[in-house]
Amino acid sequence: MSDLINLNIGDAALIGVLGYLVVFLGLVLLMIVVFILTRIMIAKSKKAAAAEAPAEAAAEEPAKALPAPGTAGDLKLYDTDPKDAAMIMAIVADSLGKPLNELRFKSIKEVKDK
Amino acid sequence: MDIIGTLQKLALESGFAGFFMAGGWKNLVMILIAFVLLYLGIVKKFEPLLLCGIAFGCLLANLSYFISLGGSNALYHPELWSEFLDASSPYYHSYGHIMQHCGLLDFFYIGVKAGIYPSLIFMGVGAMTDFGPLLSNPKSLLLGAAAQLGVFVAFFGAILLGFTGPQAASIGIIGGADGPTAIYLTTKLAPELLGPIAIAAYSYMALIPLIQPPLMKLCTTKEMREVKMVQTREVSKTEKIIFPIVVATFVILLLPSTAPLIGCLMLGNLFRECGVTDRLSDTAQNALMNIVTIFLATSVGATMVGDTFLQLKTIYIIILGLVAFGISTVGGLFGGVIMYYASGKKINPLIGSAGVSAVPMAARVSQDVGRRYNKSNYLLMHAMGPNVAGVIGSAIAAGFLLSVFG
Structure with a gap:
């Protein structure tokens, strides 16, 4: 090289x-x-x-x-998205000034406009 | 009192008098070049963190020529460094002699000469780099290798243009698109070319969004550019911690001359990933990186004095640098095209151009060009693999050239 x-x-x-x-x-x-x-x-x-x-x-x-402590049974959803349901429950709890685990939601149903 | 005589003495002692001395015009031209570089850095935002420092270093070093005519006020002494590099001089490789007579910029330059600043910059780069995309797709290392083509083609071209072997090696490494590596290698092999090589390397890195897209279009078909790549696997923390240790051990044993660069790169990365040295990682990627950048940029700029910069060689270096960048991009793209066919058309070859190691600019260009052809395409993380592989690849290329010519 x-x-x-x-x-x-x-x-x-x-x-x-x-x-x-x-x-x-x-x-x-x-x-x-x-x-x-x-x-x-x-x-x-x-x-x-x-x-x-x-x-x-x-x-x-x-x-x-x-069920874990604080669980308030099953929630039935009718024509409602789980995300919307979670938001609704949070808004209700906030409006009532109560913790979410002290409230019981039985069902959430979308009311359609006629 | 002799008023005329006093004014004449003041005029002769001022730096302006130097404009009319022999060779003074060269330094004046360099001062104008410094202004242009400052404009490019500040207004056009071409690698401003480095270009501002380089331009100001150039300004100070060339002003220094004029102010040193009447005394010893010079900030930078090229003659000291000539003696330092001259094997026949009694001051050959004598840092003591430099320290005794140095100006401020000479003092800063010792860090470049000793290879300290580029290595510390690499530590910062390591601390900022996530090697996850490379670990999730190790094949991207091949693209990092393919994109070093320009280094060796430009090396060959430089030999054809009459450069010496060490000078050609330093010019070729511009194609690695890695500023600290280019500075490190040039300081070791051809310090007389440091100014133009650093300017070429950083300028082209800033111009990647302009240089690469036309080549990407040229080397790939529309069908290739539209390929949507599947999401890569998630890399565990343990893999990320082991990776820098393995790479440092393996690459340094393979090519010992890469030890300062790869060692610091991987140390910085270990600081980032190990989870128990967050403060060190933060320092390496912010405070230390910024401090070293100031010293590195100003001292590299200081080497751009009229006598050594205003030569035909500088123009050759600028042209060869562009050739090196372009061919490296093409090499990476061809590597991408081969992988496109080898993978059954599952790899988008546009990620190949990111194999030049300008992190993360080259990966961003791959992402932008990919999105132009397929709106739902997200190539950024896929391109980061070849991009960080390019950093290792250019360090290996530099290590090879250093072992041959060092």
């Missing part, structure tokens, strides 16, 4: 190609490392999720049998 200060065209082309290959090689190897890392992490999180699932299911059972 010629002097690195006064490079000839052939050597310059060689360094250019080699440099591009080194960048590619470096990032391909890094990609493989990252792939391995992510596979390990995904497998670990799946394992953890699988272990948590039965425990969560077991924990949910008693919740179905016994």
